[in-house]
Amino acid sequence: MIEFALGIIVGVLFMALVDDKIKIRKAKLSEKAREPTEQEIRNAERAAREYMNFMTYDGTTQDEIK
Numbered sequence: 001m002i003e004f005a006l007g008i009i010v011g012v013l014f015m016a017l018v019d020d021k022i023k024i025r026k027a028k029l030s031e032k033a034r035e036p037t038e039q040e041i042r043n044a045e046r047a048a049r050e051y052m053n054f055m056t057y058d059g060t061t062q063d064e065i066k
Helices: 002-022 038-055
Strands: none
Touching: none
């Protein structure tokens, strides 16, 4: 039981020391999300169509995705 409590204490202390260096809890909120470009939108839609074709494939020939 003492080993368990000691492990918890060491873990908390270690996390307090490491937290400042790796900045787990400090996220950059100043960066704003950008709008996707037209090409990125087309690529995402094409990938969604390809995935849908893959998941619904039953062995028959399919139309080519443009």
